[in-house]
Structures are given as structure tokens and as C-alpha cells.
Amino acid sequence: MNRRLYTRFRNLMPDIYSKKLTGFLFQIKIKPRINKSIKSPFEKGIISFSADFEMAWAFRFSKSIKNATEMGLRERENFPEILKLFNDYSIPVSWATVGHLFLDQCKKEQEIAHPEMFRPAFFENRNWHYKEGDWYDHDPCTDYTEDPAWYAPDLIDKILESPIKHEIACHTFSHIDFSYNNCTPELAKSELERCKKLASNKRITLKSMVFPGGTAGNYEVLKEAGFNSYRKPMHYDVDLPYKDKYGLIAIPSSSAMDGKPEYFSAQQYLKMAKSFIDSAIKHKLVCHFWFHPSMNPWYLKYVLPSVLKLVFDYRTNNEIEILTMQSIANRILKND
Numbered sequence: 001m002n003r004r005l006y007t008r009f010r011n012l013m014p015d016i017y018s019k020k021l022t023g024f025l026f027q028i029k030i031k032p033r034i035n036k037s038i039k040s041p042f043e044k045g046i047i048s049f050s051a052d053f054e055m056a057w058a059f060r061f062s063k064s065i066k067n068a069t070e071m072g073l074r075e076r077e078n079f080p081e082i083l084k085l086f087n088d089y090s091i092p093v094s095w096a097t098v099g100h101l102f103l104d105q106c107k108k109e110q111e112i113a114h115p116e117m118f119r120p121a122f123f124e125n126r127n128w129h130y131k132e133g134d135w136y137d138h139d140p141c142t143d144y145t146e147d148p149a150w151y152a153p154d155l156i157d158k159i160l161e162s163p164i165k166h167e168i169a170c171h172t173f174s175h176i177d178f179s180y181n182n183c184t185p186e187l188a189k190s191e192l193e194r195c196k197k198l199a200s201n202k203r204i205t206l207k208s209m210v211f212p213g214g215t216a217g218n219y220e221v222l223k224e225a226g227f228n229s230y231r232k233p234m235h236y237d238v239d240l241p242y243k244d245k246y247g248l249i250a251i252p253s254s255s256a257m258d259g260k261p262e263y264f265s266a267q268q269y270l271k272m273a274k275s276f277i278d279s280a281i282k283h284k285l286v287c288h289f290w291f292h293p294s295m296n297p298w299y300l301k302y303v304l305p306s307v308l309k310l311v312f313d314y315r316t317n318n319e320i321e322i323l324t325m326q327s328i329a330n331r332i333l334k335n336d
């Protein structure tokens with residue numbers, strides 16, 4: 001079955017069956033899919049982590065989540081524990097940050113939120129259904145103390161003040177669908193430029209991109225804006241990054257780190273994560289875990305610490321390297 005058809009088929013399955021199928025594929029070792037035919041230029045396996053740091057913005061117009069603010073607040077609640085875990089284990093993360101989170105406040109101008117920004121036309125995709133109103137209707141247009149689900153300059157500062165060097169990456173300004181279908185080059189450009197400007201106020205240069213909801217596209221604009229890498233779901237879960245035809249480095253996306261206790265036990269989640277890492281070690285490839293900081297608090301408490309401990313131990317034994325998206329891209333560009 002081709003990949004697209006398979007993905008469509010999987011998306012139609014009720015969640016619980018889809019997860020059971022995943023568990024079965026791990027048991028019979030069909031997952032993770034590993035690119036065994038490629039010759040690796042790396043001396044050891046590389047593990048990377050990226051976070052879709054988006055607060056409430058990702059859940060506007062959502063088909064499955066009713067309350068965006070609630071998710072933003074859950075992300076805020078989880079955040080200190082997540083950052084502490086990564087810092088304690090000295091594991092850097094590429095925080096793909098929604099640009100609006102840099103703001104400590106915003107105000108309506110003549111009744112309009114962000115009149116300076118382009119808007120997408122109405123659209124529908126796998127995750128979102130935007131069919132009426134203004135793109136910024138959910139924006140509270142207050143500040144981060146009054147509406148902490150929509151702004152997060154304080155959390156960004158916490159990342160920057162960390163004892164280890166994390167990467168701040170980009171997740172667009174307003175969590176738009178970045179695909180060619182639903183985003184014009186003008187819109188793409190205005191989102192990226194705004195993010196770059198806000199980041200530069202904190203002396204950050206954005207180089208890595210995580211497309212919201214996997215809506216890849218507008219690569220020319222990305223390149224033009226000075227970006228050089230993005231996260232990409234590939235045929236293989238554990239694979240090598242490569243330079244695409246735009247000169248950008250596509251970094252494989254291996255597995256999401258999130259889950260509910262209804263699907264698998266903490267032990268099973270850990271075992272699955274370990275199989276990705278072991279494959280990366282064995283074949284000297286890249287395993288790239290990604291997560292939403294709004295993850296299920298059960299997963300945060302019972303699974304994430306053991307995955308990070310495992311990665312930490314592997315690095316202590318000199319079996320892996322842990323790199324941000326940007327460090328991976330730089331290495332590929334240097335070796336090019």
C-alpha cells in the first residue's frame with residue numbers, strides 16, 4: 001500500500017485500534033522503519049528532540065479539541081517540569097516556538113487584532129476547520145498575566161536562562177497552515193519576518209522550522225528568509241537528514257513523545273522509544289523525537305523521565321550524540 005493511502009487508512013481508524021496496530025508493528029519489528037541501505041557519514045547515532053511550543057494557538061479552529069485556552073494552560077502547567085527534566089539531563093531541545101508567544105501583550109487597533117499581519121483564506125485540513133470570522137478572533141489582545149495561555153515571554157526567558165544551550169526554532173507567528181494550498185507566499189513571508197523580528201529582540205536567529213500540523217510548503221520563502229532546516233516525516237522513521245532541492249536540510253521526524261495510559265503501559269512506551277534509539281545507534285542514523293509540551297500529564301510523570309534517563313545513559317556511555325536540529329543541519333552543511 002502506498003504511504004499516503006496507508007496514512008489515510010490509519011487516520012480513519014478509531015484511536016484505540018490505531019494504537020493497538022502500532023503496538024503490534026513494534027512487536028513484529030516492522031516498526032520503527034529503518035533506512036538500512038544508506039551509508040552513514042556519522043560516527044555514532046544521533047538523537048534529537050524538538051518541541052512544538054505553541055500554547056493555545058495550535059488548538060484554535062481544531063476539529064478535535066474544543067477548548068484552546070485549556071490546552072494552552074495545560075502546556076503552561078507542564079512546562080516547568082519538562083524544562084527541568086531536559087536541563088537536569090543536559091539534553092538540548094529545539095523549541096519550535098509560535099511567534100505570538102514572544103509578545104508580552106498585544107492590543108486591538110481600530111477593533112482589529114494584528115492589522116499588520118496577512119490572513120489566510122478560509123480552509124480546511126486534517127486538523128483544522130477555519131470557515132468563518134477573522135483568523136485572530138481568539139486572540140485575547142491583553143497580556144501574559146491576564147491570558148497566560150496566549151503569550152509566553154516568561155517561558156521563553158526560562159529556556160534562554162537554562163544552564164544548557166537550547167535552540168529556539170520557528171513554528172510560524174500564528175500557527176498557520178504553511179502548505180502551498182492554504183498559504184500564499186505573502187502570508188508565509190509575513191509570518192516568518194514577524195517571528196524573526198521578535199526573536200532578534202532577544203538576540204536569537206531563527207534557522208530551523210517545524211511546520212504547524214505537518215503542513216509543509218513554501219520552501220522558497222523559508223530559504224529566502226534565511227532558514228536552513230525543517231523537520232520532515234520521511235518514509236523511514238530512523239534515517240539520515242538530507243539537503244533538498246532548495247538547499248534546506250530535511251531532518252527526519254521519528255516519533256512523537258506523548259501518549260495516554262489507556263493505550264500502553266509506561267513500560268511499553270519506554271520500550272518503543274528504546275527501539276528507535278537502539279536502531280539509531282546500530283545504524284548510526286538520526287532518531288528525532290518530537291513532543292507537544294501540552295502532553296498528557298501522565299506521560300510526563302511516568303514515561304518522559306525514563307526516556308530521558310535512557311538517552312542520558314547512552315550518551316554517558318558514548319554511544320550517541322544529542323544534537324539540536326540546528327546542530328544537525330550545520331553538520332550536514334559543513335560536510336557537504
Ligand SMILES: [Zn+2]
Nearest residue numbers: 106113139141
Ligand atoms: Zn495578539
Ligand SMILES: [Zn+2]
Nearest residue numbers: 052058212213
Ligand atoms: Zn503545532
